[in-house]
Each structure stands twice: as C-alpha cells, then as structure tokens.
Amino acid sequence: MSFLNIQNLSKNYGTVPVLKNISLEIEEGGFLVLVGPSGCGKSTLLNTIAGLEAINEGTITISAKDVSQLHPSERDIAMVFQSYALYPNMTVAGNISFGMEMRGVPRDERDRSVKQVSDLLQIGHLLNRKPGQLSGGQRQRVAMGRALVRKPQVFLFDEPLSNLDAKLRVDMRTEIKRLHQRLKTTIVYVTHDQVEAMTLATKIAVLKDGVLQQFGSPAEIYNDPINMFVADFMGSPAMNLLKGKMSVTGGKTQLMLGQNEERCVSIDLKQTSAALKIYKDKDVIFGIRPEALTDFASASYNGASIVKVNCLIEVVEPAGSDTFAITKLGGKEVVARLRADANVQAGQYSDLAFNLDKAVFFDPTSQLRIA
Amino acid sequence: MSSSQSQQAVKMGFATRLLVYGILLIVAIFYLLPLYIMIVNSLKPLVEIQQGNMLSLPHEWTVAAWSSAWSTAQIGVEPTGLKPYFLNSLLMVVPAVFIATMLGALNGYVLTKWRFRGSEIIFAMMLLSCFIPFQIVIIPSARLLGLAGLSGTIAGLVAIHTVYGLGFTTLFFRNFYEAFPTELVRAAQMDGARFFQTFWRILLPNSGPIIVVTVIWQFTNIWNDFLFGASFSDADSQPMTVALNNLVNSSTGVKEYNVHFAGAILAALPTLLVYILSGRYFVRGLMAGSVKG
Ligand SMILES: Nc1ncnc2c1ncn2[C@@H]1O[C@H](COP(=O)(O)OP(=O)(O)O)[C@@H](O)[C@H]1O
Ligand SMILES: [Mg+2]
Numbered sequence: 001m002s003f004l005n006i007q008n009l010s011k012n013y014g015t016v017p018v019l020k021n022i023s024l025e026i027e028e029g030g031f032l033v034l035v036g037p038s039g040c041g042k043s044t045l046l047n048t049i050a051g052l053e054a055i056n057e058g059t060i061t062i063s064a065k066d067v068s069q070l071h072p073s074e075r076d077i078a079m080v081f082q083s084y085a086l087y088p089n090m091t092v093a094g095n096i097s098f099g100m101e102m103r104g105v106p107r108d109e110r111d112r113s114v115k116q117v118s119d120l121l122q123i124g125h126l127l128n129r130k131p132g133q134l135s136g137g138q139r140q141r142v143a144m145g146r147a148l149v150r151k152p153q154v155f156l157f158d159e160p161l162s163n164l165d166a167k168l169r170v171d172m173r174t175e176i177k178r179l180h181q182r183l184k185t186t187i188v189y190v191t192h193d194q195v196e197a198m199t200l201a202t203k204i205a206v207l208k209d210g211v212l213q214q215f216g217s218p219a220e221i222y223n224d225p226i227n228m229f230v231a232d233f234m235g236s237p238a239m240n241l242l243k244g245k246m247s248v249t250g251g252k253t254q255l256m257l258g259q260n261e262e263r264c265v266s267i268d269l270k271q272t273s274a275a276l277k278i279y280k281d282k283d284v285i286f287g288i289r290p291e292a293l294t295d296f297a298s299a300s301y302n303g304a305s306i307v308k309v310n311c312l313i314e315v316v317e318p319a320g321s322d323t324f325a326i327t328k329l330g331g332k333e334v335v336a337r338l339r340a341d342a343n344v345q346a347g348q349y350s351d352l353a354f355n356l357d358k359a360v361f362f363d364p365t366s367q368l369r370i371a
Numbered sequence: 372m373s374s375s376q377s378q379q380a381v382k383m384g385f386a387t388r389l390l391v392y393g394i395l396l397i398v399a400i401f402y403l404l405p406l407y408i409m410i411v412n413s414l415k416p417l418v419e420i421q422q423g424n425m426l427s428l429p430h431e432w433t434v435a436a437w438s439s440a441w442s443t444a445q446i447g448v449e450p451t452g453l454k455p456y457f458l459n460s461l462l463m464v465v466p467a468v469f470i471a472t473m474l475g476a477l478n479g480y481v482l483t484k485w486r487f488r489g490s491e492i493i494f495a496m497m498l499l500s501c502f503i504p505f506q507i508v509i510i511p512s513a514r515l516l517g518l519a520g521l522s523g524t525i526a527g528l529v530a531i532h533t534v535y536g537l538g539f540t541t542l543f544f545r546n547f548y549e550a551f552p553t554e555l556v557r558a559a560q561m562d563g564a565r566f567f568q569t570f571w572r573i574l575l576p577n578s579g580p581i582i583v584v585t586v587i588w589q590f591t592n593i594w595n596d597f598l599f600g601a602s603f604s605d606a607d608s609q610p611m612t613v614a615l616n617n618l619v620n621s622s623t624g625v626k627e628y629n630v631h632f633a634g635a636i637l638a639a640l641p642t643l644l645v646y647i648l649s650g651r652y653f654v655r656g657l658m659a660g661s662v663k664g
Contacts, residue, residue, distance in 0.1 A: 052557050073563035085554035089576035098572070099562035146562075 003028035003186050004049070004154055009058030011041075011048055011210075018044050019210045022058070026203055029184045035197040036207035037233070042190040043082075045207070046156050049188060050079050062153055073102070078147035079156040082163070084139045086131035086146075092118075093127040096145045117149045120179075137168050144176075148183075157189040161196065173199060194234045198222065206230050223358070228367040231287050231360060237324065240293065240334045243364065244286045246279045253277070255286055258330020265329050269356060270305045276361055276371040284370060285362040290324065290337035292358035296351060298339045305356040311336075316346050327352070413437060413632035420628050436629035440637060444630050445621045446614050447606065453634055455607075456614035460594060460641075462525050463610055467532040468589040474533070475540020475585060476578065480570050482541070483548040484556050494545060500538035508535075509602050516603060523605035531603060532593045540585050547581040548574065583652035591642045611638045 002025035011019040018041050026032040034042045047053040049060060051072035060068045067075045086095050096117060097110040118124040121141045131139055140160065147155055160176070161169045177200055180187055191197055197204050197218070204221045206213040206229075214226040225231035231239045244257040253269040253276070269276075276284075296308075311327040323338045336352055344350045361370040383391070408425055413436050415429040442452035482494050512531055513522070521527030551574065559569040600610040609617075615638045619631050
C-alpha cells in the first residue's frame with residue numbers, strides 16, 4: 001500500500017496546462033525524487049502536494065486520507081524551500097518554533113523540541129542569531145530544522161541544495177541521506193540535478209513539460225530509460241545517442257552507424273530481440289552509455305556481448321578516477337569512459353569495447369524505446 | 372564601506388572644489404534665510420520689528436511672542452492661542468496616519484500575495500485616486516460627511532484624510548510587497564499561520580522602511596493640509612493650519628509679526644521633527660521598495 005498517492009493530477013495556470021495527468025506513488029519511508037529540466041513543473045507538483053497550489057483534477061492521498069482540499073497546515077507535511085524562506089525578523093529559535101507557536105504548543109514543549117532538533121543538526125550555538133547573520137550552509141540547516149521539528153508524515157524539499165557551493169552541496173546531500181535513513185520519514189524531493197536524484201532516491205519520477213516521462217527505481221531509470229529524453233537527461237556524461245540503420249544479411253543483424261559511406265561503422269548485434277528485427281532496413285537510434293564503451297581491460301566479459309570497434313581518439317580528458325575519450329562514430333561525437341591509466345592518445349586509433357548488453361534502441365520519430 | 376565609497380568618489384581639483392562648495396553655500400543661505408528671519412523675529416519684541424531691519428538679531432531676547440502664539444493670541448474670536456488647534460491637528464493626524472498606513476499595508480498584502488480576479492483593476496483604480504485633485508471632491512465629500520453625521524468633526528477629518536491617503540499608502544505597500552519573497556508567505560502557511568497571523572508576524576515586522584516612508588508622507592500631507600481643514604471643520608475642530616491662517620488674519624489692532632512668526636514655526640515643528648527623526652529611513656525606504664533583492 002502506497003503512502004503518498006497522486007492520481008491523475010492536472011494543474012493549469014489559466015488556460016496553460018502545467019501538469020498533465022500525473023500519477024505517482026511512494027511507499028512509507030520512501031525517498032521520491034522529482035527530476036527534470038527547469039520549468040518542467042517540478043515545483044508546481046511539489047506545491048500541489050503541499051497544498052500551496054490548488055489542483056484542477058485528480059486526487060492526492062497521504063496515508064489513505066484524501067488531502068486534496070485541505071489547507072497546507074492540515075496535511076501534516078513540512079517543506080524546505082529553495083530560498084530557505086527563513087523569517088528574517090525572527091531568531092533561529094523563533095524560526096524553528098514558529099510552526100509550533102501557531103499550533104498552540106506550550107512554551108516549554110517548544111523549547112524542548114527546538115533543543116532536540118538543533119542538537120540533531122548541530123545548530124545549537126546559532127539559536128539566538130537572525131538568519132541574516134548565518135552562512136548559506138547554516139541557513140540550509142535551519143530551514144531543515146524548521147521542517148524536522150514538526151515531525152510530519154511527509155517532508156517536501158524544493159531544490160534545497162541549489163544555492164550552496166559545490167563542496168557543501170555534496171556534504172549536505174550525504175547529510176540529507178543520513179537523516180532520511182535515521183528518521184525514516186517519507187520524502188518528496190525536487191531537483192534538476194540528476195546526480196542528486198540518483199544518489200538520494202528510492203524512486204525517481206522524470207518530468208518534462210508537465211508530463212511524467214518515467215517513474216521507477218534509480219536503476220530502472222538509468223538502465224532502462226523509456227524514451228530518448230530520459231536516456232539523455234539521466235547520467236553524466238550523457239548517454240551517447242547515435243543514428244543508425246538496421247540490416248539483416250544471412251541471419252546476421254548489423255547496425256550501420258552514420259550515413260556517410262566511408263565513415264560508416266558497422267556493428268554486429270549478436271542477440272536481437274523480435275522488436276528490433278521489425279526495424280530491418282530502417283533507421284533506429286542506438287544508445288550506449290559512456291561506461292559501456294570502454295577499453296578492453298576494463299570491459300567486463302562475464303556474459304556480456306562485447307564488440308570491438310577500432311576508433312580514432314580525438315580528445316582525451318583525464319578526470320582522475322576515469323579517463324574520458326572522445327571519438328567519432330559515423331560522424332557523430334561519442335564519449336567513452338576508460339580506466340584512469342588507459343593507454344590512449346589523442347590522434348591515434350584504439351580498440352574500444354562496446355558492451356551491447358547495455359545498449360538501448362529507440363525509434364527515431366516517436367523517440368520511444370524499442371529494445 | 373564609507374572609506375571605499377570615498378575612494379571611489381570623483382577626484383576634484385582645489386579650484387573646482389571651492390566653486391562647488393561656494394555655490395552650495397550660497398544656495399543654502401538663500402534657502403535658510405526665511406527660517407532665520409522667522410526665528411530671529413519671533414524672539415524680538417514687536418517694537419523692534421516695527422523699527423525696521425528684519426535681519427538684525429534681537430536687542431532684547433524674549434519668548435513672549437511664543438507664549439502668546441501658543442496660549443493667548445486671538446484666533447478668530449477667541450483669545451485661546453494655537454494650543455487647542457495644535458491638539459486638534461494631533462487628534463486628526465495620528466489616527467488618520469495610523470489607519471491609512473495599516474489599511475495600505477493590508478491592501479498591499481492582498482494585492483500581491485492573495486491575488487484574485489480583478490485585483491489589478493482594483494489597484495489601478497486606487498492608483499487613479501492619487502491623481503484626483505482634492506478640489507474636485509470637496510462638495511461630494513461634504514455631502515457624504517453630512518450623511519454620515521460627521522460634518523464639522525475631527526472624526527470627519529480623520530475619515531476624509533484616511534480615504535484620500537489610501538491610494539498612496541496602497542501604492543507604497545503594494546510595490547514593496549511585490550518584491551517581498553512569496554516563499555516566506557508560503558512557509559508561514561505551511562507553519563499553520565492564517566491570513567492575519569501571516570500579516571502581523573511575517574509581513575509587517577519586515578516592512579520597516581516602507582512604514583517609515585508611508586508615515587512621513589501621510590503625516591506631512593495631512594498635517595500641512597489646509598483645504599480639507601478649512602472646508603470640513605467647525606470652529607472647535609479646526610486643525611493648526613486653519614487656526615494659523617485665522618491668527619494671521621485676525622483684524623483686531625496691530626499686526627503682531629513676532630507672534631505670527633512664532634505661530635508659523637509652531638505649525639511647522641511637528642513635520643520638521645518627523646523628518647529629522649526618520650529622514651534617513653525616508654531616503655533609504657524610497658529605494659527599498661523600488662529595487663528588488
Ligand atoms: N504563477 C504562475 N503563473 C503562470 N505560470 C506559472 C506560474 N508558476 C509557474 N508557472 C509556469 O509553470 C511551469 C512550471 O513551473 P515550475 O513548477 O516552477 O518549474 P520547475 O520547478 O520545474 O522549474 C513553468 O513553465 C512556469 O513558467
Ligand atoms: Mg522550481
């Protein structure tokens with residue numbers, strides 16, 4: 001039984017549809033990440049869950065109770081805003097206890113809860129400061145404290161880390177994950193950063209233009225993208241998407257990459273599904289992640305269908321833990337992820353291993369997954 | 372901060388500087404001369420003024436004119452001085468400023484954070500009221516005050532000044548709250564604060580600069596108003612400005628210029644005080660509403 005359940009939710013601003021028929025659910029204690037490019041409706045979706053925006057159609061239930069029409073304060077949820085939204089006129093302690101004050105919680109109980117939360121987040125020494133006297137990371141903690149102190153059924157986070165610098169962002173990410181593991185409260189978390197989505201989520205919902213593209217576990221989203229948008233959006237560096245033509249000659253299925261005859265590369269597809277065979281003599285989009293396109297030493301052989309292609313390496317980008325090699329296949333730029341000490345040099349030919357078990361195929365017009 | 376500012380200031384040669392300060396000095400003297408004349412002559416006995424030479428300092432310093440203007444001078448038919456009218460003005464200004472400021476803040480809050488269909492039109496119409504000359508509305512206003520039973524009362528003046536101040540106070544607060552982060556209002560909602568709690572606890576405490584601007588603006592306008600005061604007041608509800616006019620125009624005996632000067636300064640004193648106390652915020656506040664962030 002899902003804990004937070006969104007059914008057929010639609011939302012318009014005037015005549016402009018912003019969310020189109022979205023259905024999602026997350027189990028109790030789950031970590032749902034809404035991810036997508038800027039302007040796709042993530043914040044709007046979060047705000048409808050919070051009750052800050054009315055919905056035009058659909059229902060939202062929390063713990064089997066329909067909350068669609070309830071005031072934000074009656075939904076038993078707490079939210080951390082992107083700008084932190086700390087009340088500038090109140091101290092940190094005042095900020096954290098304001099919600100309890102509004103609910104008529106007695107003073108000594110408020111003080112106790114503030115103490116508890118500030119210990120948990122290590123902001124005890126900041127309690128008498130105003131938000132203006134805090135650093136970005138401290139404000140972030142206070143904003144989380146204000147949400148945590150309510151002990152709600154669901155936490156909502158709207159891009160909570162986007163205003164922090166890179167180092168702090170990674171630290172806070174870990175901290176949020178640790179908090180979640182400790183408190184086991186259901187979280188809905190909005191981000192446009194797919195790395196954040198992958199690292200934090202138990203379930204990911206990918207949105208584009210107000211339409212839910214795919215909903216699943218991080219592994220499903222990453223390994224089995226449902227369409228080219230999801231494939232391209234998730235993963236860094238992005239998946240290589242190449243146009244190719246299927247051909248079947250004498251029982252052998254081949255994929256020809258590139259239109260231009262002389263720069264054409266053909267790849268033997270060892271196992272092909274029935275779905276893919278339908279595309280005989282037609283164009284497909286071939287998708288392969290950089291880590292499935294690697295040097296032979298790091299390619300895994302167990303059960304994998306590895307194909308060797310000799311490629312001209314154009315640029316080598318050592319990244320410390322890995323080396324990225326940029327080459328061209330059928331005239332299009334492709335990123336391969338090699339071991340850090342891989343022996344490749346720009347301007348030279350190298351054999352690259354294609355792990356076809358990890359390859360995916362899309363229809364070029366519908367952009368949907370074929371196989 | 373201030374040192375870096377002075378480093379950025381344009382470097383001037385000595386001659387240029389002399390010229391600039393010279394001009395500033397002359398202009399300052401030009402503007403301060405009337406004030407000087409008023410103060411100096413209000414501290415002289417009347418005979419010294421009648422001998423001529425308004426610019427000289429008093430031979431005999433006296434505050435007799437001040438005490439006369441305050442408590443014994445003839446205003447119309449009564450020898451009461453300006454004191455009761457000063458009180459009238461205070462009784463008129465304080466509630467009118469307070470009510471118009473609070474309502475303006477509330478309007479600004481609703482017009483920016485609780486938008487509804489037609490809210491832009493309502494705001495545009497309120498804005499329009501800022502441009503209506505008061506003379507046009509005198510007769511309808513008198514009629515309305517009469518119907519409300521407020522003719523010739525201080526309460527009537529409070530009402531009329533509140534209504535005509537609303538356009539400006541709403542404009543000030545709307546522009547200020549337009550730039551006020553909506554996420555703060557939403558956070559308060561999530562925390563369980565309702566409409567008025569959010570207003571009292573979140574919006575108002577963070578409105579310092581714009582409150583100062585509005586209060587100064589309303590205070591000076593209402594305190595200095597003569598037209599409404601002359602049109603809608605009775606003998607016992609006249610504000611200071613009307614009484615000052617009566618003091619100066621009282622036709623019994625000689626013109627007591629020293630008393631008139633003292634009375635005029637008394638009439639201007641409260642607005643002067645408001646400026647001196649909060650002028651710094653006025654300048655700051657005027658910009659605070661217009662620049663985001
Ligand atoms: N108050 C509003 N009125 C009209 N359109 C809005 C409003 N708020 C957001 N939108 C539009 O809705 C879309 C989704 O916005 P948002 O949910 O903020 O996107 P995201 O958080 O994914 O970046 C955007 O195209 C935005 O322009
Ligand atoms: Mg957003």
